[in-house]
Amino acid sequence: MAALSGTSAIVVSLALDGRPATGGPDDEAIAEAYRRWRAGAPRAEVARALGNTLPRLTKQLRSGESVLEPRRxxxxxxxxxxxxxxxxxxxxxxxxxxxxxxxxxxxxxxxxxxxxxxxxxxxxxxxxxxxxxxxxxxxxxxxxxxxxxx
Ligand SMILES: [Zn+2]
Structure with a gap:
């Protein structure tokens, strides 16, 4: 995440309360997902870039665990x-x-x-x-x- 700090719009995967943020996407995957999101890629493709599934990403977006910005x-x-x-x-x-x-x-x-x-x-x-x-x-x-x- 540190590599991306300072960008105005980022794809963030927030850690759940008290749980270490391990096993999530690495900086490179996040940067790639963000690039695709900005390019207008469908959410399924962004989820794939994050090593995630669309249903799981959708659930994370709904709960606020993950954020895709800028908003669509x-x-x-x-x-x-x-x-x-x-x-x-x-x-x-x-x-x-x-x-x-x-x-x-x-x-x-x-x-x-x-x-x-x-x-x-x-x-x-x-x-x-x-x-x-x-x-x-x-x-x-x-x-x-x-x-x-x-
Ligand atoms: Zn009225």
């Missing part, structure tokens, strides 16, 4: 962030209103967090103050207000 946002992350329903999101995708995904992992599109941050800055979203749902058009917000809060 999946559709559900966008729905959470902008308060969108699945159908609202599908509509935005069909209309081409969302930023172009940075990659596809299996069947899931994903975006670097910075892509979504940049998009949000220029998109001029209209937020419903009552339910924290972001609308791309002011008309959409008005219709929503009438329908749900009218």
């Amino acid at each position: 946002l999946m559709g559900r992350d966008l729905r959470e962030r902008f308060g969108w329903t699945t159908s609202a999101q599908s509509l935005y995708v069909r209309k081409g209103l969302l930023p172009t995904p940075d990659g596809v992992d299996g069947t899931s599109r994903w975006w670097w967090e910075s892509t979504v941050d940049g998009w949000e800055q220029v998109a001029e979203l209209h937020w419903c103050g009552r339910c924290r749902h972001a609308f791309i058009s002011v008309v959409g917000l008005k219709e929503h207000r009438t329908r749900l809060h009218g």
Whole structure:
């Protein structure tokens, strides 16, 4: 890990409470996994580079034991962030209103967090103050207000 300290974005495998971090990937494997992650490789490939399996890596990412940075946002992350329903999101995708995904992992599109941050800055979203749902058009917000809060 020491070889990577100072990099702004790293692939980290944290030791569990009190357990020595032995048997984990070495610095070289971590650097390779990080290179692949940055290049947009699917998570399965990153897991392989770490000598890990995808189900185990997924579990470690969920528990916070492992962290892959910079973050990739999946559709559900966008729905959470902008308060969108699945159908609202599908509509935005069909209309081409969302930023172009940075990659596809299996069947899931994903975006670097910075892509979504940049998009949000220029998109001029209209937020419903009552339910924290972001609308791309002011008309959409008005219709929503009438329908749900009218
Ligand atoms: Zn609302």
